Amino acid sequence: MxxxxxxxxxxxxxxxxxxxxxxxxxxxxxxxxxxxxxxxxxxxxxxxxxxxxxxxxxxxxxxxxxxxxxxxxxxxxxxxxxxxxxxxxxxxxxxxxxxxxxxxxxxxxxxxxxxxxxxxxxxxxxxxxxxxxxxxxxxxxxxxxxxxxxxxxxxxxxxxxxxxxxxxxxxxxxNTSIDAVLDMLSRSPRPLETKAVSRPYILVTLHRREVQGEKLITIVRALRNFAESHAGYDFIVTLHPNPAIRRLLSHHLGGQGNIRLLPPLDYPDFVPLMKKAFAILSDSGGIQEEAPALDVPVIVLRDKTERQEGVASGCLRLAGYDPEKIFSELSLLIHDRDHYIDMCTAPAPFGEGxxxxxxxxxxxxxxxxxxxxxxxxxxxx
Incomplete structure (x- = not known):
């Protein structure tokens, strides 16, 4: 042999x-x-x-x-x-x-x-x-x-x-991330996927070390203020395993009626949640690749991205850590239908699976x- x-x-x-x-x-x-x-x-x-x-x-x-x-x-x-x-x-x-x-x-x-x-x-x-x-x-x-x-x-x-x-x-x-996310979506739905969500929701993830400290506090306060003024939308925040980040997010975002805090999710649970989101607010690199393949707009909570192809294509928007910029980008997605459709239909530049x-x-x-x-x-x- x-x-x-x-x-x-x-x-x-x-x-x-x-x-x-x-x-x-x-x-x-x-x-x-x-x-x-x-x-x-x-x-x-x-x-x-x-x-x-x-x-x-x-x-x-x-x-x-x-x-x-x-x-x-x-x-x-x-x-x-x-x-x-x-x-x-x-x-x-x-x-x-x-x-x-x-x-x-x-x-x-x-x-x-x-x-x-x-x-x-x-x-x-x-x-x-x-x-x-x-x-x-x-x-x-x-x-x-x-x-x-x-x-x-x-x-x-x-x-x-x-x-x-x-x-x-x-x-x-x-990018092999597209292979992975499409493969996961092709499988039978998990229980979390089938739970009814009555309103459109914006999915939020925050975990990078660059966003911790005062930057993180600034972002979550901006998010809470935006959620309070947009009661027609839910905001689903997936908590990170880092206990310090979890405590801060829970402290500033807990108790707001249209903000839902979820524990860290397994990959099979997270992918369908991402697929069904109205938009995503995140500092994750992987989400910048995956969400465009699912026709979901992403507002990137970073000053710089190594995935500039997504910005050039129009499926990603850089908001950085500025609360006014975050607020304006979210407002644009919700109130400008043409802008929202443009982001959803922008070419996904990271492969076809x-x-x-x-x-x-x-x-x-x-x-x-x-x-x-x-x-x-x-x-x-």
Whole structure:
């Protein structure tokens, strides 16, 4: 029996696992390849039930050692265990996704053992190392260590070309988040999805470290004021696992009749809630990708976004942290029907749900030594 080519995929956070699952599942169906999924333990409690939901089975689960804290401690913990795993497994490629500590550690461990690194969701940039921090730093470092780069959009590809990465190492794939959200919507509805919502609602998520402190207080006060003056709309706020953020949101938004606070939701519960929203108010990167594919407008609660394609397309609007700007953007969506329709129907720039197949096909070509035609239209997003 001929031995297959081993590929290791590393994930540690919920978004990473969601976005790598389509790649893993597609690799699993390719006879020349044996994929191995490693969970790094970065967000162990948040990913605990996800593998079953996403139809993936991690072959390796690293442990987060007691007392490990902060980004340095996390990186050291993952690097130490990954180094041993790579020596024992001997994969031909290591696949990392995005811009987390797990992705950086996976890229570093592979690079230091002379194993090619494949970076999924490559080429995103704000050009500000502090926004978002440390993600902008991490993805720029991963780009320098990567051998193969899978870009969601042509703009991401152009970014890497400007950074002197060879065009032969860059592939246009679309974003695997679109694969994941469309796959989840195709499944049977969960109980939360079927609960009647009598009025249109605006979905709100807040979690990034840049928005904490006074910025967060300013935003929630603006949201409460807007909700009080727009009783015909409900505002569904999903609480973050971070206890400090949960306490602050509960304190400022609790008790308002048309504001509903929900506990942190599992991915299968959150996707249909997002699909049915009138609009979304969020600082999440993933929502900026997913909501446009569902024809739902997004007001982005950040000063900068690495997903400028959505702003250019018209499906995203940057509001930053200014309460007047947030109020005006929400008012425009509600009171200007043409503007609302324009945002709903703006082209979604992050792919059509084929990224997992495209990336897995390229990875198979790489490990089997096949010629890689960059003009292959069957492998275009």
């Amino acid at each position: 001929q031995e297959t080519h081993r590929i290791l995929l590393c994930a540690g956070t919920r978004p990473e696992l969601i976005k790598l699952a389509p790649v893993y599942r597609n690799l699993r169906d390719r006879p020349a390849v044996t994929p191995f999924l490693c969970l790094t333990g970065q967000h162990d409690s948040l990913v605990q039930n996800l593998p079953r939901v996403l139809d993936v089975t991690p072959e390796f689960v690293l442990t987060r050692e007691a007392g490990t804290s902060g980004q340095l401690g996390l990186l050291q913990n993952i690097l130490r265990q990954l180094a041993i795993l790579l020596e024992q497994l001997g994969p031909e490629l290591v696949v990392v996704q995005g811009d987390t500590a797990s992705a950086l550690a996976g890229a570093m461990a592979a690079c230091l053992q002379d194993i090619p690194v494949c970076h999924v969701e490559a080429g995103l940039r704000t050009r500000d190392l502090l926004s978002p921090f440390p993600e902008e730093l991490y993805r720029q470092l991963i780009s320098r260590m990567g051998t193969w780069h899978f870009c969601p959009t042509p703009e991401n590809r152009a970014t890497l070309l400007r950074e002197d990465i060879s065009s032969g190492q860059i592939f246009l794939s679309g 084929r990224a997992g197949r495209i990336i897995s096909a390229r990875l198979e070509q790489i490990v089997t030594g096949q010629k890689i035609p960059h003009d292959d239209s069957s492998l275009s997003p």
